[in-house]
Amino acid sequence: MEWLLEPFELAFQQRALLAGSLAAIALAVIGTWVIIRGMTFLGDALVHGVIPGIALAVLLDFNVLIGAALAAVVMIAGINLVHRQTSFSEDTAIGLLFVGMLTLGVILISRTASFTGSLTTILFGDALGVTASDVATTAVMAVVVVAGSALLHRPFLVLAFNEQKASLLGLRPGAAHTALLVLVTLAIVGSSQTIGTLLVFGLLVGPPATAALLVRRVPIMMLTSAAIGVASVIIGLIISYHADTSGSATMAITPVALFFAVLAITSIRKSRQAAVAS
Amino acid sequence: MFNRSLIAASVAVVLLAAACGDAGQADDPGKVTVVATTTILGDLARTIVGDDGEVDVLVPAGADPHDFQASARQVAAIVGADLVLANGLFLEQGLDDVLDSAIGDGANVVRIGEFLNPQPFVDQDSNSELDPHVWLDPSRMADAAEILALELGAIAPNIDWESRSAKYATELRDVDQEIEDLLAAVPTDRRVLVTNHDSMGYFATRYGFEIIGVVVPGGSTLADPSSAQVAALVARIADAGVPAIFAETTDSTTLAEAVAAETGRDVTVVELYSGSLGESGSGAETLIDMLLTNARRIVAALS
Numbered sequence: 001m002e003w004l005l006e007p008f009e010l011a012f013q014q015r016a017l018l019a020g021s022l023a024a025i026a027l028a029v030i031g032t033w034v035i036i037r038g039m040t041f042l043g044d045a046l047v048h049g050v051i052p053g054i055a056l057a058v059l060l061d062f063n064v065l066i067g068a069a070l071a072a073v074v075m076i077a078g079i080n081l082v083h084r085q086t087s088f089s090e091d092t093a094i095g096l097l098f099v100g101m102l103t104l105g106v107i108l109i110s111r112t113a114s115f116t117g118s119l120t121t122i123l124f125g126d127a128l129g130v131t132a133s134d135v136a137t138t139a140v141m142a143v144v145v146v147a148g149s150a151l152l153h154r155p156f157l158v159l160a161f162n163e164q165k166a167s168l169l170g171l172r173p174g175a176a177h178t179a180l181l182v183l184v185t186l187a188i189v190g191s192s193q194t195i196g197t198l199l200v201f202g203l204l205v206g207p208p209a210t211a212a213l214l215v216r217r218v219p220i221m222m223l224t225s226a227a228i229g230v231a232s233v234i235i236g237l238i239i240s241y242h243a244d245t246s247g248s249a250t251m252a253i254t255p256v257a258l259f260f261a262v263l264a265i266t267s268i269r270k271s272r273q274a275a276v277a278s
Numbered sequence: 279m280f281n282r283s284l285i286a287a288s289v290a291v292v293l294l295a296a297a298c299g300d301a302g303q304a305d306d307p308g309k310v311t312v313v314a315t316t317t318i319l320g321d322l323a324r325t326i327v328g329d330d331g332e333v334d335v336l337v338p339a340g341a342d343p344h345d346f347q348a349s350a351r352q353v354a355a356i357v358g359a360d361l362v363l364a365n366g367l368f369l370e371q372g373l374d375d376v377l378d379s380a381i382g383d384g385a386n387v388v389r390i391g392e393f394l395n396p397q398p399f400v401d402q403d404s405n406s407e408l409d410p411h412v413w414l415d416p417s418r419m420a421d422a423a424e425i426l427a428l429e430l431g432a433i434a435p436n437i438d439w440e441s442r443s444a445k446y447a448t449e450l451r452d453v454d455q456e457i458e459d460l461l462a463a464v465p466t467d468r469r470v471l472v473t474n475h476d477s478m479g480y481f482a483t484r485y486g487f488e489i490i491g492v493v494v495p496g497g498s499t500l501a502d503p504s505s506a507q508v509a510a511l512v513a514r515i516a517d518a519g520v521p522a523i524f525a526e527t528t529d530s531t532t533l534a535e536a537v538a539a540e541t542g543r544d545v546t547v548v549e550l551y552s553g554s555l556g557e558s559g560s561g562a563e564t565l566i567d568m569l570l571t572n573a574r575r576i577v578a579a580l581s
Contacts, residue, residue, distance in 0.1 A: 010354050110502050125375055126348075129374075131378070240350035
């Protein structure tokens with residue numbers, strides 16, 4: 001017991017736990033939709049696609065979240081344009097905008113002398129370095145994302161399972177899709193700034209995918225996924241403390257490891273059931 | 279790898295200090311705990327601290343300090359140490375968030391580069407940032423030793439840190455002279471450097487060299503040169519008849535090799551120790567050995 005509690009006697013670990021858990025809850029809720037709708041690649045692309053906006057914000061000295069939001073708008077508009085005007089599948093559009101925005105970021109950064117060191121460490125945070133105001137920012141983001149997802153639950157649900165029916169019901173699938181993208185961007189960008197990109201990804205994809213192996217109904221999936229996300233943050237912080245491994249990376253790899261553990265258990269159980277049935 | 283018993287000892291001190299509600303002071307006045315970010319600062323701290331304390335180093339030998347990410351255990355050591363010796367000037371980018379939040383928790387962090395009269399990067403516009411590679415100038419590191427002694431004196435005033443730092447500072451100033459004597463073998467018209475990253479500014483200023491080109495612009499590891507920049511650099515190397523490009527042991531030399539090949543002349547890529555001390559047996563295990571090894575390699579390449 002002492003072994004489990006000892007890491008959390010330190011103030012920075014408590015802040016990492018708090019910010020990490022808040023982000024884990026928001027990312028679990030929005031990540032459930034991302035998994036159901038098959039938007040994982042878009043999530044990955046968004047994190048890197050906002051880099052030119054953040055770089056511009058740092059260069060011209062305005063709020064980085066505004067810079068990131070501007071870049072996200074450009075990126076999503078670009079993806080929609082390619083998607084509507086061509087017969088390519090959406091991943092081609094995402095891929096084009098992903099590489100286009102990321103390279104624009106590299107060009108901006110290479111033109112200026114004021115960036116030294118690694119790009120991601122300048123532009124994104126580290127869970128072990130969060131301040132009290134970072135925790136507050138993450139809390140605001142989490143409240144907006146969870147409330148937004150709750151308010152729009154019905155349109156998102158219909159959108160996820162039957163897009164045609166959505167328009168018949170007057171639920172405007174286009175508007176619902178845009179609202180979902182806004183919430184995904186907010187969750188990803190808002191938490192990358194405080195806890196870092198790797199951890200955001202681990203928490204966006206890992207817990208919802210694991211929950212989807214275990215339960216079927218969307219609200220239960222979100223709850224399970226939030227519990228797995230928070231557990232991953234706690235387990236990651238304990239391992240990082242005792243095994244002396246990089247903090248954010250350890251928290252990020254935990255949900256992925258949990259996914260494969262759950263997958264192994266469920267497939268063994270399935271093959272046993274199949275054996276019993278035959 | 280880190281010495282486990284050192285870490286265990288420093289964590290024990292951290293917990294003890296936290297239990298007493300006084301994280302700033304060691305309970306045993308004879309033992310100070312110092313956490314240094316780089317191997318170079320670790321060497322400086324070990325030399326001054328000697329047997330009167332424990333020194334932990336965060337970024338391992340051979341690793342690039344820009345990309346380092348700390349573990350929770352290491353952050354605990356940072357918060358609990360009597361003194362955290364960092365370079366500052368954005369060298370430890372991956373740690374800056376952690377160091378700042380640790381300062382908020384009462385950690386005693388000294389970013390020593392900021393006190394060593396830092397100069398801007400050489401190869402860039404006048405408005406550019408300050409160059410963090412202060413340790414490549416032994417006279418600046420002699421000042422750093424004296425500043426460290428003052429900091430340690432504030433923690434444990436009963437120990438005579440100043441005579442140790444004075445001794446080490448004298449050694450460093452002798453090394454400074456020795457390097458100058460070694461470099462005398464390089465004639466004035468050959469005192470030009472082309473480097474992989476812009477890391478040799480302090481060396482160039484101190485010993486009268488001119489940096490005529492840098493392969494990777496800016497300080498960012500993700501920055502890429504334009505083809506116009508590479509072409510201009512190749513032309514400059516050919517014009518000046520530079521026989522070598524100096525790269526870093528911690529970073530890839532691919533682009534430097536390509537530039538060297540592109541000149542069509544006999545240009546070698548020589549690795550220098552810049553961001554980290556060498557592994558044991560490399561001839562660059564301490565700050566002094568590293569500076570002398572670098573100087574000898576530069577002399578061999580240019581004369």
